Amino acid sequence: MTTAGITKSDFGPEEATAAAKPTNYYMVSAWYDAILFIGSPLLALLLALALNERADSVATTKVFGTVDAAVGVFIAVWTFAHLFAVFFRSHGNPEIFSRFPLRFTVIPGLVFLGLYSSQWLMISGLVLAAFWDVYHTAMQNFGFCRIYDSRRGSVSVRARRLDIGLNQLLYVGPIVGGLSWADTVGILDNYYQVNWNGGEELANQLVYFQPQLTTVFISGGSIYLIYYLYSYWQLSQQGYVVSRQKILLLTSVGISSVWAWGFLHPFYAFFVANFYHGLQYFAIVWAVEKNSMQSLFRVTQGPRARLFCFLFFVLILTVTGELYRTYGTFSVQWGFALFTTVSLMHFWYDSFVWAAREVRAS
16 A cells, blocks of 8 residues: 555565665655655754744743743654654554554553652653663664665665664764763763662763763764775675665754754754654654544545644644643653653654564564
8 A cells, every 4th residue: 555655565574665666766755755854854953053043932931831931842742742643653553553452552551550650660761761762763764764775676684784873873973972961861860869879970970981982982983984885885886776865864864963962052952853853753654644544533535634634633743742741740740650651652662663674463
């Protein structure tokens, strides 16, 4: 079944995608991909730079009982909404849900109960989600890279491993060496709430050794980049065709990541990463799942039905994001447990419902 240029095989085994050798090298279309997938990191960076120049962007406002800057309210709702969007793929798609019923029902319930009943587990879940988010964002970019190459008919285990390494380097490296490192590892400080100072001590050590870690990433990353280019040259000699879309995406991510994490205030760095990551995610979920959403929302086929489905999709995500922003805090135990559960399930579900290789049901 084809959905706006994306076939189901694109999210199944790479071999199936490669065998099809589609003539459309985009996931959806040239404009859709250029703006929402490839160009979104640069779009997010430009938006953050523009906001950074406006003094009124940090002016506070009261929204549903909480006070925050308007841009802070927006990015919080945006981020939390994107976490929830995975459920349209996991629970909203009957085909996917039927393959992993245990993972989609019992497991999240147990995780929520564990987090709600234990402060230690709650803090550990928060810390795990924070660092998993870094890995997860890089892996989403990796997934797009593999899809673009596979649409050129290019499949290779070696290329797959090379792309994983480069995407992690482009995203993690600037965090380690940039202005946001202290804020990133500062999540470990939350262990003070359970009377354990080990987290804060570890965070302080990671900040103290940042110059050395930066040197390791710069030197090791430079060597890896040379190895990456040489390896792809070898693959090209064997007939491997690298997607132009992948090259543009890697360039866009690299520029955005280095500039944002390396030189922007941590708030705007987080804004850039969360905005473009969320935009990509909303775009891919809509492109793949809009037909199943119409069935889920029980609306008929046609342009008006599609528009209603899209608006309902946006409404649900906006309301959900605002509820998480308002109640997903330490001051509301059940809300924070729910938020952390959704975060962990989002990262976990994405590791197999979008996998480029076939995953067997539990």
